[in-house]
Amino acid sequence: MNDHELAASLATAAGELLLEIRPTIPDPTELKAAGDARANVLILDRLRPARPDDAILSEESADDLARLDHDRVWIVDPLDGTVNYANGIPVFCVSIGLVVDGQPAVGVILDPTRHETFGATIDGPATLAGRPVRASDKEKLSDFVISMGLNGRTAATRARNVRKAIRISRSMGSAALALAYVANGRFDAFIQQGGLSAWDVAAAGLIAERAGARVTSMNGGPWFDLSHSPKSIGILAAPPAHHEALLALVR
Numbered sequence: 001m002n003d004h005e006l007a008a009s010l011a012t013a014a015g016e017l018l019l020e021i022r023p024t025i026p027d028p029t030e031l032k033a034a035g036d037a038r039a040n041v042l043i044l045d046r047l048r049p050a051r052p053d054d055a056i057l058s059e060e061s062a063d064d065l066a067r068l069d070h071d072r073v074w075i076v077d078p079l080d081g082t083v084n085y086a087n088g089i090p091v092f093c094v095s096i097g098l099v100v101d102g103q104p105a106v107g108v109i110l111d112p113t114r115h116e117t118f119g120a121t122i123d124g125p126a127t128l129a130g131r132p133v134r135a136s137d138k139e140k141l142s143d144f145v146i147s148m149g150l151n152g153r154t155a156a157t158r159a160r161n162v163r164k165a166i167r168i169s170r171s172m173g174s175a176a177l178a179l180a181y182v183a184n185g186r187f188d189a190f191i192q193q194g195g196l197s198a199w200d201v202a203a204a205g206l207i208a209e210r211a212g213a214r215v216t217s218m219n220g221g222p223w224f225d226l227s228h229s230p231k232s233i234g235i236l237a238a239p240p241a242h243h244e245a246l247l248a249l250v251r
Contacts, residue, residue: 001050003098003105003106003121004106004108004119004121006047006050006051007096007097007098007106007107007108007119007203008108008110008117008119010042010043010046010047010096010108011043011094011095011096011108011109011110011117012110012117013042013043013046014039014042014043014078014079014094014110015094015110015111015112016112017038017039017042018035018039018079018085018092018094018112019112019113021034021035021038022035022085028086028087029086031085031086032082032083032085032086035078035079035082035085035086036059036060036078036079036082037060039078039079039094040058040059040060040076040078040079042078043058043076043078043094043096044056044058044076047074047076051072051074053072054070054072054073054074054098055070055072055073055074056073056074056076057073057074057075057076057198057199057226058075058076058077058078058199059076059077059078059197059199060076060078071100071101072098072099072100073098073099073226074096074097074098074099075095075096075097075098075099075104075198075199075202075203076095076096076097076199077094077095077096077176077199077200078094079092079093079094080092080093080094080095080174080175080176080177080199080200081093081172081173081174081176081177083173084172084173084174089173090113090114091113091172091173091174091177092111092112092113092173092174092177093109093110093111093112093174093176093177093180094108094109094110094112095107095108095109095110095176095199095200095202095203095204096108096203097199097202097203097206099202099224099226100122102225102226103122103224104122104202104203104205104206104224105121105122105206106120106121106122106203106206107119107120107121107202107203107204107205107206107207108203109176109177109180109203109204109207111177116128116129117129117130118133118180118183118184118204118207119207120183120206120207120209120210120211121210122206122210124210125210125211126183126184126207126208126209126210126211126212128183128184133183133184133185133211134183134184134185134211134212135182135183135184135185135188135208135211135212135213135239136182136185136187136188136189136239137185137239138185138188138239141165141166141242141245141246142165142166142167143166143167143188144165144166144167144188144189144242145166145167145168145169145170145187145188146162146166146168146169146170146187146188146189146190146191146238146246147169147170147171147172147175147178147179147181147187147189147190147191147192148162148169148170148171148190148191148192149171149175149191149192149193149195150162150191150193150250151193151194151195152193155193158249158250158251161249162191162246162249162250165245165246165249166188170187175192175196175200175201175204176199176200176201176203176204177204178190179192179200179201179204179205179207179208179235179237180203180204180207180208182208182211182213182237182238183207183208183210183211183213184211188238188239188242189213189236189237189238189239189242189243189246190208190235190236190237190238191235191236191238191246191250192234192235192236193218193234193250194218194231194232194233194234195231195233195234196231196232196233196234196235197228197230197231197232197233198224198226198228198230198233200233201223201224201233201235202224205223205224205235205237208237209223209237212239212240213237213238213239213240214237214238214239214240214243215235215236215237216235216236216237216243216247217233217234217235217236218234218235218236218247218250218251219251220247223235223237236250
């Protein structure tokens, strides 16, 4: 089983588990904790023996933090969109990525409720259900539907400027899934200023990029750096023709 197949199988198993336990735990707080923890255990218990020499960074358990300079690091978010999941909102996902020599090389995002799997490798196309997908090719920025989250003292003004230039913005409650949606044009662009971690972006950013989107940090530089601390990452993903315009609006 190659790395992409392994990631997909782990995500599928975790997604099935999340759906299985959801009806059995009525309390949202308990469900949130149980979903995260049990999906994480499932993934790591299967990943460790399959790739014993690799390092692992999971949102729920820093398994190999001392080895993050390892040449192969799996980046795992067993449940992105925990509030949605716990409150019965069917917008959440499992995110599994593999970073090789500091760069995302494999990414899988599974939406369990829709049975949809986005995937990509560093040298292949982005796919949805195994079929290649492409980012938005809309000609006009004014037609864009985007996922957007801004912060800082001027966030309201900058958000207003973006909204004047596009059709509308939306917030899903699952950053990884929203970023993956850029890959097939469900979102024309994704803008998140800070608040993201490696496990939010490693898989989804690669998928968006391999679909033809330009993915950068909020200053226009490289979008992935494993040394960034949790909740410190910002990303802008958009079709190349409109990336600079959006970047200018949110700076």
